[in-house]
Amino acid sequence: MKGVLLLCTLLLAPCGGGSDPGAAWPTHMACRNGDLQVFYQSCDPLQDFGFSIDQCSRQVRPNVNIRFGIILRQDISHLFLDVTLVSKGVTILSYSYPICEEDLPKFSFCGRRKGEQIYYAGPIGNSEFDIPQGKYEILLELYNEHRSIVACANATVLCS
Numbered sequence: 001m002k003g004v005l006l007l008c009t010l011l012l013a014p015c016g017g018g019s020d021p022g023a024a025w026p027t028h029m030a031c032r033n034g035d036l037q038v039f040y041q042s043c044d045p046l047q048d049f050g051f052s053i054d055q056c057s058r059q060v061r062p063n064v065n066i067r068f069g070i071i072l073r074q075d076i077s078h079l080f081l082d083v084t085l086v087s088k089g090v091t092i093l094s095y096s097y098p099i100c101e102e103d104l105p106k107f108s109f110c111g112r113r114k115g116e117q118i119y120y121a122g123p124i125g126n127s128e129f130d131i132p133q134g135k136y137e138i139l140l141e142l143y144n145e146h147r148s149i150v151a152c153a154n155a156t157v158l159c160s
Contacts, residue, residue, distance in 0.1 A: 024041060027039050027040070027041045028050070028051070030051055030052050030053050031052065031053040031056030033057060035160045036131065036158070036159050037157070037158040038156070039155065039156055040153040040155040040156070041153065041155075042151070043139075043153060046073065047070070047071075050070070051066065051067065051069075052066065053066055054066065054067070058131045058159055059128075060126065060127075060128060062127065062128050063125055064123065065124075066120070066121075067121045068119070068120045068121075069117070069119045069120075070117070070118050071115070072112055072117070072118060073114060074150050075112070075144060076100055076110065076111070076144050077110075079100035079150065080098050080142070081096070082094070082096050082143070083095045083139070083140055084139040085136060085138050087137075099142070107120060132159065135156065136157040136159075137156055138155040138156070139153075139155075140155060
C-alpha cells in the first residue's frame with residue numbers, strides 16, 4: 001500500500017514539490033540499444049507518466065511491445081493520439097489515431113474514469129520500417145473527447 005501511495009505522489013506532484021511552477025519533469029529513457037536511444041519528458045505541467053519500449057531497435061517491427069502507466073486526471077470514454085514528427089526543425093509527419101471510441105474500444109482501459117489507473121503492457125500495431133540515422137523530435141498528445149489532455153510528451157529519438 002505504501003508503494004502505491006508513493007507512486008501516486010510521484011506521478012501527481014510536480015517535480016521539485018511544486019514550489020517552482022517553471023520546473024520541468026525529469027527526462028526518462030524509453031529504450032536504449034547501441035545506436036538507438038529514445039527518451040521523453042512529460043509536457044503536462046501537472047502530471048508525469050511511465051513509458052517504455054521492450055524492443056529497442058532501428059528496425060521497428062510490427063506489434064512492438066510497450067508499457068505505459070498513468071493515473072487519469074480526465075475520463076476517457078473517447079481517447080485520441082496525435083503524433084507530430086520533426087526533423088531539423090521541419091515537420092515531416094502529423095498523424096491522428098483514435099484509441100478509444102464509444103462504439104469501438106480497442107483496449108481494455110477504454111471507458112476508465114478520472115482517478116483510475118491505466119497500465120498497459122502489450123503490443124501496438126504499426127508498420128515495419130527502419131529508423132534513418134539522425135535526431136528526431138516527437139510530440140505525442142493523448143486527449144479525450146473534450147480535447148482535455150490526458151498525457152503529453154516531448155520525445156527525442158537519436159539514431160546513429
